[in-house]
Amino acid sequence: MNSHPGLLARIDRSGMPLLLARLAVGGWFAYLSLRKLSNPAQFLKDVHSYGFFPTQPPELLNTLALMLPYLELLCALVLILGLWRRAAATMILGMLLFFGPLLVVRALGIQAEKHLPGFCWVKFDCGCGNGEVYICRKLAENAALSLGALVVMFSRSSFLCLGNLFARPRAAPARQTALSGASA
Amino acid sequence: MKTVLVTAGHMVLLLVVASAVALSTNEFRGKKRIDIHRDFFPTKPPIDESGPKPPPKSTPDPNATVTTPPGHDGPSASAPPPSPQPNVPPPTSEPNAPPGADEKKFPYALVSLEDVHWAVESGAAAAQSTLIVDARADEPYERGHVPGALQLDYYSFQYYLDRVLRPAMSAEHVFVYCNGGDCEDSLLACQLLEEHGVPKEKIRLFKDGWEAWQKSGYAIETGKTPE
Numbered sequence: 001m002n003s004h005p006g007l008l009a010r011i012d013r014s015g016m017p018l019l020l021a022r023l024a025v026g027g028w029f030a031y032l033s034l035r036k037l038s039n040p041a042q043f044l045k046d047v048h049s050y051g052f053f054p055t056q057p058p059e060l061l062n063t064l065a066l067m068l069p070y071l072e073l074l075c076a077l078v079l080i081l082g083l084w085r086r087a088a089a090t091m092i093l094g095m096l097l098f099f100g101p102l103l104v105v106r107a108l109g110i111q112a113e114k115h116l117p118g119f120c121w122v123k124f125d126c127g128c129g130n131g132e133v134y135i136c137r138k139l140a141e142n143a144a145l146s147l148g149a150l151v152v153m154f155s156r157s158s159f160l161c162l163g164n165l166f167a168r169p170r171a172a173p174a175r176q177t178a179l180s181g182a183s184a
Numbered sequence: 185m186k187t188v189l190v191t192a193g194h195m196v197l198l199l200v201v202a203s204a205v206a207l208s209t210n211e212f213r214g215k216k217r218i219d220i221h222r223d224f225f226p227t228k229p230p231i232d233e234s235g236p237k238p239p240p241k242s243t244p245d246p247n248a249t250v251t252t253p254p255g256h257d258g259p260s261a262s263a264p265p266p267s268p269q270p271n272v273p274p275p276t277s278e279p280n281a282p283p284g285a286d287e288k289k290f291p292y293a294l295v296s297l298e299d300v301h302w303a304v305e306s307g308a309a310a311a312q313s314t315l316i317v318d319a320r321a322d323e324p325y326e327r328g329h330v331p332g333a334l335q336l337d338y339y340s341f342q343y344y345l346d347r348v349l350r351p352a353m354s355a356e357h358v359f360v361y362c363n364g365g366d367c368e369d370s371l372l373a374c375q376l377l378e379e380h381g382v383p384k385e386k387i388r389l390f391k392d393g394w395e396a397w398q399k400s401g402y403a404i405e406t407g408k409t410p411e
């Protein structure tokens with residue numbers, strides 16, 4: 001075992017990066033998901049506008065558009081509470097990585113259509129829940145959220161995680177058991 | 185390995201719970217309910233290669249009484265359109281020109297901002313000889329709409345259709361708009377009206393939509409559709 005953990009490991013052990021990442025990513029996703037839930041028809045239109053998902057059968061697109069904001073909200077709450085944090089962070093990272101390229105493709109299309117001078121000039125409602133945004137700002141935001149999700153996934157800390165309440169106590173290591181047995 | 189399996193199991197559980205909550209709460213959302221089985225984005229009908237005919241030109245006929253919009257020769261725009269001549273807005277394109285890209289792309293005749301403004305100013309909209317339909321949701325409609333426009337939110341049309349259908353059947357023309365730009369709700373609303381019996385020839389698409397009306401500085405109306 002490494003008795004001299006590196007700087008990152010020591011920072012991680014404090015639990016602060018995990019806590020900050022959980023609150024930031026979970027809080028932001030909760031906010032965006034509630035905005036989407038307030039107007040489900042608009043979100044359905046936004047998902048359809050990417051042209052990626054088939055419209056037949058209609059149940060597929062409709063269910064996806066209904067379910068996604070709830071999935072985001074559930075993952076956000078679970079992340080904030082520190083329950084199943086790795087699963088929630090993986091789902092969130094998966095959604096970010098899936099929709100990221102779709103955003104770029106759509107933005108490139110808009111840039112070509114409107115003859116904008118630069119990629120970062122593109123501004124549109126991506127269906128993310130916060131209205132029209134500049135694409136570069138959105139991609140930077142997604143990158144930060146992805147980083148936060150990675151911190152949650154790989155952190156070895158369990159600082160202020162509700163999951164600790166349900167974790168099984170670990171058995172004592174074999175050496176200590178042998179020693180306590182010899183001294184009895 | 186165990187961690188990976190546990191994480192995967194939790195992910196499946198999150199998906200299942202999210203789907204269950206989404207489908208069950210959807211039933212209680214009233215106007216915001218999404219009908220899972222409804223095809224909200226039907227395949228558009230094939231476009232006639234020759235393009236849809238522009239609205240008939242109001243040719244100067246000395247024996248006919250023709251009402252034209254402001255800026256053109258004709259009677260005062262504030263006078264209500266006389267009958268029995270139909271209250272036809274002037275065409276949005278040159279009558280002898282071949283159908284342009286817009287006419288080919290949209291299966292309904294187009295009307296311009298000036299046509300809609302003329303319908304409002306001439307009293308045609310108030311008299312409902314020209315019905316103006318706003319295909320946007322509650323919030324944007326209530327914030328501001330074309331004066332006299334009736335709301336028909338395409339995504340929860342069952343709450344609005346009855347109020348719109350009767351005047352649409354009796355009107356001579358039905359102008360439909362949404363936000364403008366790449367908003368396709370107005371086109372979908374046109375198809376919906378046609379499916380419910382409004383003759384296609386009556387339906388006109390105001391594709392520049394609310395954005396154009398707002399930019400023009402013309403009067404707007406706020407609040408809900410009057411009962």
